[in-house]
Amino acid sequence: MKNARPAKKGKGYIRIAIIAIMLVLTVKALLGVRSNAIETVLLEYGEVKIMEQAKGVVVRMEKTVKAPISGRIAYIVPENVKVPVGTKVLEIKRDRIDDETLARYNEINKRIQALGDLDSEAAPDNSTGNVMKYLANISRLIHEGSLLAVYYEKEHLVRELNRSTALASSANELKLLLQEKDKIEKEMDGGVKAEYTQFPAVPVYALDGYEEVLTVESIKEINPAELSPPAVLRIDLNKGVEAGETVLKLVDNRKWYIVSQLSSGFGEDIKENKNVSIEFPGDDTVTVKGRVIGSKTTDQGTVVYIEIKDYVPGIFEQRFVDIILIKERYSGFVVPQKAIIEKGNETEVLVLQEGKVRSKKVAVKASDGINAVVESVQNGPALKLYDQVIINWERFGGNEGEY
Secondary structure (H helix, E strand, C coil): CCCHHHHHHHHHHHHHHHHHHHHHHHHHHHHHHHHHCCCEEECEEEEEEEEEEEEEEEECCEEEEECCCCEEEEEECCCCCCECCCCEEEEEECCCCCHHHHHHHHHHHHHHHHHHHHHHHCCCCCHHHHHHHHHHHHHHHHHHCCHHHHHHHHHHHHHHHHHHHHHHHHHHHHHHHHHHHHHHHHHHCCCEEEEECCCCEEEECCECCCCCCCCCCCHHHCCHHHCCCCCCECCCCCCCECCCCEEEEEEECCCEEEEEEECHHHHCCCCCCCEEEEEECCCCCEEEEEEEEEEEEECCEEEEEEEECCCCCCHHHCCEEEEEEEEEEEEEEEEEHHHCEEECCEEEEEEEECCEEEEEEEEEEEECCCEEEEEECCCCCCCCCCCEEECCHHHHCCCCEEC
């Protein structure tokens, strides 16, 4: 009885070993079944886009609005609101007179005083009568032959003419000085100056310094590779402004442009007048249409210039943007690229039908490297909507057969 217990323990070890072996074989069998399973996708209609991600530089017809005089902002038009031609966008009220203008005002007053003193000291102006008198005397003396007297009369005539010219010049100068003085006094009394739109526009307060550099007129000279993102500034509307200081800009709301640099292979066939689509990725992707107005090849790739007439939220304040440029769109039956089998000059896909693998020859219309648009070829089985297209065809070596 004492020798039976070790034998029973040995049988327990054997049982555990058998269970472990069976478990391993079961797992391998399951993995083998999984690895041999056919993977398929349903054939459906869809779209393939030939596109490339890129950086874009926004170019617009825009005009900076500068403060016409120094002072405080009495009115400024709300930004990002479309306004028609002739809309008042800025009004500046002068709070003080600058030192330069004040000095000029004092100088004008002194000159006016001097001209007034000169005029009061001068004899009454009878220049015309005096000139006529001297001319008559000279004529009479010449007739009498008194040449010495003629000489003295000519001296009197010249002095009278000089006096008459000086008085006329002083009067004209005095008139101009009084006009300038009146203008300055109006400004000193709290002058107000306003600016108005000259084209349909959207007022924008954000300023990046490129407003007068990246222009529509010089757009084809722009190379994005040579530009760097700017620091965007906004003027403090609660502080005073100096004359000539930029306060805001007016942006044409009818059309705008994107300048983008693409890779050479992608952009080489994008020529003038080609229609393209541009996506602006984000929380809410926006897609617009554009027309290529020109392109050029650089060392970095292909630069394209695109005209756009559609609205993109926030675009009036942006200068550098991320875009996806779509140069072509193809629609039809879409399959994964890896489902396509190339055999010599022919292309096909494998389809699972009633437990059997069947081959269907196709023509590839377009591919983006991930998916492809395909169509049936003549004299062969046609593709059908919801066909089960096999994507792990390597298991079959691309051959038809039983499943």
